Amino acid sequence: MVRTTRQRTAVAAIFDDLEGFHSAQEVHARLRAAGDSVGLSTVYRAVQALAEDGELDSIRTDAGEALYRRCSTRHHHHLVCRSCGRTVEVAGPAVERWADRTAEEHGFADVSHTLEIFGTCAECRAAGATVGPDGIVP
Amino acid sequence: MVRTTRQRTAVAAIFDDLEGFHSAQEVHARLRAAGDSVGLSTVYRAVQALAEDGELDSIRTDAGEALYRRCSTRHHHHLVCRSCGRTVEVAGPAVERWADRTAEEHGFADVSHTLEIFGTCAECRAAGATVGPDGIVP
DNA sequence: CCCGCATATGAGAACCGTTGTCGAACGAGG
DNA sequence: CCTCGTTCGACAACGGTTCTCATATGCGGG
Numbered sequence: 001m002v003r004t005t006r007q008r009t010a011v012a013a014i015f016d017d018l019e020g021f022h023s024a025q026e027v028h029a030r031l032r033a034a035g036d037s038v039g040l041s042t043v044y045r046a047v048q049a050l051a052e053d054g055e056l057d058s059i060r061t062d063a064g065e066a067l068y069r070r071c072s073t074r075h076h077h078h079l080v081c082r083s084c085g086r087t088v089e090v091a092g093p094a095v096e097r098w099a100d101r102t103a104e105e106h107g108f109a110d111v112s113h114t115l116e117i118f119g120t121c122a123e124c125r126a127a128g129a130t131v132g133p134d135g136i137v138p
Numbered sequence: 139m140v141r142t143t144r145q146r147t148a149v150a151a152i153f154d155d156l157e158g159f160h161s162a163q164e165v166h167a168r169l170r171a172a173g174d175s176v177g178l179s180t181v182y183r184a185v186q187a188l189a190e191d192g193e194l195d196s197i198r199t200d201a202g203e204a205l206y207r208r209c210s211t212r213h214h215h216h217l218v219c220r221s222c223g224r225t226v227e228v229a230g231p232a233v234e235r236w237a238d239r240t241a242e243e244h245g246f247a248d249v250s251h252t253l254e255i256f257g258t259c260a261e262c263r264a265a266g267a268t269v270g271p272d273g274i275v276p
Numbered sequence: 277c278c279c280g281c282a283t284a285t286g287a288g289a290a291c292c293g294t295t296g297t298c299g300a301a302c303g304a305g306g
Numbered sequence: 307c308c309t310c311g312t313t314c315g316a317c318a319a320c321g322g323t324t325c326t327c328a329t330a331t332g333c334g335g336g
Binding site for chain 3: 307308309310311312313314315316317318319320321322323324325326327328329330331332333334335336
């Protein structure tokens with residue numbers, strides 16, 4: 001049986017006030033900062049439980065860190081600046097349809113997908129960030 | 139300057155004999171088993187270098203482990219079975235164009251993207267893998 | 277309203293993939 | 307060959323995540 005505890009409620013509440021993706025560690029820090037301290041293990045358990053219940057969406061960074069966010073009803077993706085990290089939410093219904101259709105054509109069901117777009121934003125280019133051909137910032 | 143050493147050659151060679159995605163640790167174990175021992179750090183460095191040179195493709199599992207495989211020259215994405223890990227390469231020129239155009243509309247340059255599609259393949263469904271709404275296999 | 281007990285918590289350790297360190301080995305151009 | 311900068315590799319360190327286990331606490335039944 002699943003219990004509704006102070007801690008679980010607190011973790012869920014954090015995501016109500018937050019846009020975008022956040023790590024378990026960040027949630028833990030925010031709770032601690034708010035004086036509503038919750039153990040780190042508990043935060044991990046809570047975000048995992050929420051993700052399993054479909055209340056949170058999760059992605060993994062290149063560094064292998066898991067990030068979560070409130071699952072918005074509208075599905076969208078992220079356009080991320082490699083240099084300053086600024087994020088723009090973009091929606092692409094065509095991409096969704098393409099992904100679902102492609103998967104079904106190969107006999108796959110329960111289809112989901114992850115899509116992230118990376119680039120250098122106008123401001124960072126203007127600021128003279130020299131970027132190599134591989135997008136590596138020296 | 140980049141040197142061609144026994145170790146780098148050995149790592150690259152491993153991927154010639156292998157289909158699909160494999161972890162650095164697995165490569166290390168295979169080399170060791172073949173008697174052609176290479177240090178673990180070296181394997182990590184080698185796969186990273188190969189990935190940067192575009193010779194290997196990399197993805198990250200849900201568990202945060204990095205997997206690599208020989209990359210075909212054509213840009214493509216992966217359709218991965220959540221249950222058995224089988225991968226299918228899929229190409230979607232429309233998606234590429236959409237991603238580039240969307241990024242440019244927001245003033246981003248040097249655009250790249252990552253896209254992975256997950257689902258349950260026909261065989262795994264037939265094998266009776268009961269899959270929850272979130273794709274969690276019990 | 278209270279009990280019993282299964283479930284949840286939390287501090288810390290363990291875990292595991294990955295990355296850093298540094299002296300030794302080695303490849304390539306001279 | 308020789309020299310020198312690159313690479314190797316054993317090992318330690320790191321960071322995110324998961325496990326452990328004693329303790330605390332919802333919650334349904336009495």
